[in-house]
Amino acid sequence: MTQTTEKTGFIGVGLMGHGMARNIVEKGYPLTVIAHRNRAPVDDLVTRGATEAKSMQEMASSCSVIFLCLTGSPEVAAAVAALKPNLKQGSVIVDCSTSDPTVTERLAAELADIGVDFADAPLSRTPKEAWEGTLDCMVGATEAVFARIEPVISTWAGKIVHIGGVGDGHRMKLLNNFISLGYAAIYSEALAMSQKVGIPIAEFDKVIRGGRMDCGFYQTFMGYALEGNRESHKFTINNAYKDIRYVESMANAATVATPMTSAIKNAFAHAVNTGGNGPEDYLPHLADYVAKANGIN
Missing domain, CATH: 3.40.50.720 (NAD(P)-binding Rossmann-like Domain)
Structure with missing residues (x-):
């Protein structure tokens, strides 16, 4: 104690x-x-x-x-x-x-x-x-x-x-979340493509898991996509959208071109505007909204 x-x-x-x-x-x-x-x-x-x-x-x-x-x-x-x-x-x-x-x-x-x-x-x-x-x-x-x-x-x-x-902790946090939310957007799009070209999620995971592209964030994200665990990563899509807007604002103030930030923001904006704005709509569920946009259940 x-x-x-x-x-x-x-x-x-x-x-x-x-x-x-x-x-x-x-x-x-x-x-x-x-x-x-x-x-x-x-x-x-x-x-x-x-x-x-x-x-x-x-x-x-x-x-x-x-x-x-x-x-x-x-x-x-x-x-x-x-x-x-x-x-x-x-x-x-x-x-x-x-x-x-x-x-x-x-x-x-x-x-x-x-x-x-x-x-x-x-x-x-x-x-x-x-x-x-x-x-x-x-x-x-x-x-x-x-x-x-x-x-x-x-x-x-x-x-x-x-x-x-003071302020540097929050600046670093926004950089950290830029990377993590970018992962979420990339994983979601990759899973949609995998489905479209006929690669089952379980086979996709066998290649990524344990390889150089694996990480802790990937594992919690895939806890939903692979296992159906809706609470594998309890961070809401709404909060993610808020954070990526803060990232964009910080970049604008620093006169940084943000093509990647804007693409990530748009992925979350689409999810929020098509139903992913509830208190139990969590980060890995972004994959569902990207899938629906591509005609996948």
């Missing part, structure tokens, strides 16, 4: 946040959580030793380090605005969401004015690794803030990289 005087808070105990928060409290950190739409994770965390805050004001006034794991920058900005009046000088907000780096920098500047630090610490991997405490994490923060938050992050992350200053 960790011995600490740091009082942690967690906002956003959803697919990823539930496991992360569970590791924080079970590894010795005092933890305060707050409910949103789904009470089940909060109730579970309370049984493990967490305290439930009844309001954002209570969360702000009772915690020294508060983690956010939310859908995107609009939700992060709203949470910070709700917390801000009651935050204690010297506290830290850590945004683990996939967010727009320009918003990250703006929030950091606003909080600095009241003596509160801000860090971006987005994640890679899946809810399975969140539960196991083996996520990857890329952190944007000053050296002093990183040294302070790293022990808490290490309760739920197996690989932690201090990328640079």
Whole structure:
């Protein structure tokens, strides 16, 4: 058990946040959580030793380090605005969401004015690794803030990289998701072509699995395409579409030509606009929408 005087808070105990928060409290950190739409994770965390805050004001006034794991920058900005009046000088907000780096920098500047630090610490991997405490994490923060938050992050992350200053964690996360969402788009199109030319998915997989084109992302993606496991990679198509739009925005600001980014974005836009916008439409299900566009059931 960790011995600490740091009082942690967690906002956003959803697919990823539930496991992360569970590791924080079970590894010795005092933890305060707050409910949103789904009470089940909060109730579970309370049984493990967490305290439930009844309001954002209570969360702000009772915690020294508060983690956010939310859908995107609009939700992060709203949470910070709700917390801000009651935050204690010297506290830290850590945004683990996939967010727009320009918003990250703006929030950091606003909080600095009241003596509160801000860090971006987005994640890679899946809810399975969140539960196991083996996520990857890329952190944007000053050296002093990183040294302070790293022990808490290490309760739920197996690989932690201090990328640079505030905003750099989110920039790296967008680069990471550009690659992973590109994989998803390529796999989906390859599976559609495989079906069209008469190569069964099982035979396709025999060639790729264990070869140079194999990777962890391929394996979770194929958990659905090959085995029918709808929860093999629980990251929604809606969130993927949001992330690739953030990638495109970052590239536009840096004056980078983005033919690949635009192609990936269009694959997800098509899926979202043809039914893939529900809370249980996950990344591997993109293959279904690409297949339908090609006349395949």
